[in-house]
Amino acid sequence: xxxxxxxxxxxxxxxxxxxSPAVLFALGLHEYAHAFMAVKLGDDxxxxxxxxxxxxxxxxxxIGLACFIILNFGWSRRIxxxxxxxxxxxxDTFIIAFSGPxxxxxxxxxxxxxxxxxxxxxxxxxxxxxxxxxxxxxxYLSDVLGSFMVVNLIIAIFNLIPIMPLDASAxxxxxxxxxxxxxxxxxxxxxxxxLLILIIMGIIQAIMYPVISGFxxxxxNLSGIFG
Numbered sequence: 552x553x554x555x556x557x558x559x560x561x562x563x564x565x566x567x568x569x570x571s572p573a574v575l576f577a578l579g580l581h582e583y584a585h586a587f588m589a590v591k592l593g594d595d596x597x598x599x600x601x602x603x604x605x606x607x608x609x610x611x612x613x614i615g616l617a618c619f620i621i622l623n624f625g626w627s628r629r630i631x632x633x634x635x636x637x638x639x640x641x642x643d644t645f646i647i648a649f650s651g652p653x654x655x656x657x658x659x660x661x662x663x664x665x666x667x668x669x670x671x672x673x674x675x676x677x678x679x680x681x682x683x684x685x686x687x688x689x690x691y692l693s694d695v696l697g698s699f700m701v702v703n704l705i706i707a708i709f710n711l712i713p714i715m716p717l718d719a720s721a722x723x724x725x726x727x728x729x730x731x732x733x734x735x736x737x738x739x740x741x742x743x744x745x746l747l748i749l750i751i752m753g754i755i756q757a758i759m760y761p762v763i764s765g766f767x768x769x770x771x772n773l774s775g776i777f778g
Contacts, residue, residue, distance in 0.1 A: 565676070565694075566677075567621075568691070571620055573698035573699040574616060574619045574698075575607045575616065576607050577658070577703045578616065578619065578627040578706065579606070579607025579610045579611060580654065581652075581654065581655050581703075581710075582602070582610035582627050582629070582651065583605050584655075585629075585630040585718075586602050586603045587603065588646060588647045589630060589632050590603050592637055592638070592643045593636045593637055593638055594636040594637060594647075595636065596630075596633045596636070597630055597631075600631065602628075610628055610630075611628065612625075612626055612627055612628050624750055632644070632647055645722070648718045648720075648721030649719070649721070652706070652707045652711055652718055653707075655703045655707035656704070656707040658699070659704045659707060662700035663766070664770070665696065666678075666697055667773065668770075668773070671697075672697060674690050675690065675693040675694050676690055676694055677697060677698070678693075678694070678697040701763065705763065709759065712746075712758075714742045715739045715742035716742060720742070
């Protein structure tokens with residue numbers, strides 16, 4: 552049996568239409584959180600580069616966006632940070648780096664609260680085996696909100712892996728001297744290759760998906776409380 556035996560073009564196209572806006576805004580808002588925090592801590596680089604904006608188009612890498620939509624893993628354009636403008640280099644670098652995953656997690660929680668707490672999930676084709684029949688646009692928006700929740704969770708958890716160039720790799724700068732960090736940065740490309748290998752082997756998914764599933768189950772249970 553080949554891949555194409557189970558391939559459903561209608562479902563695939565529907566997933567693309569649903570995931571595209573969810574991934575676009577989730578990635579854009581993640582990068583905006585980095586930019587916002589960098590500016591707050593004294594680095595005007597995001598302003599000079601016109602990246603201190605919620606407009607997702609300013610932060611998106613087209614190839615990274617396409618990979619995320621289709622493969623569940625992708626990337627956006629990183630927010631450049633000039634450490635020379637920061638008052639407390641190590642502390643501020645750490646805060647800027649983790650502001651992205653933290654904001655993505657907050658967005659996931661807020662989306663889940665609306666999605667399950669207000670019963671929006673009942674209209675979803677992808678998150679409910681027996682969705683309510685209603686206007687197409689309501690079913691579609693329900694799917695987008697559910698996808699936005701999951702995508703933000705993926706972004707938050709994925710960036711907590713301390714491998715360059717992910718956000719959690721900023722921990723290295725806290726414990727290493729500038730000289731050692733320059734050496735480490737030379738080998739950043741190997742971090743990308745390592746991540747790719749871990750994804751292909753399914754190790755990253757094995758770590759992330761139980762957390763995502765647990766989060767989803769928790770809010771499904773809470774939805775009974777909210778009604």
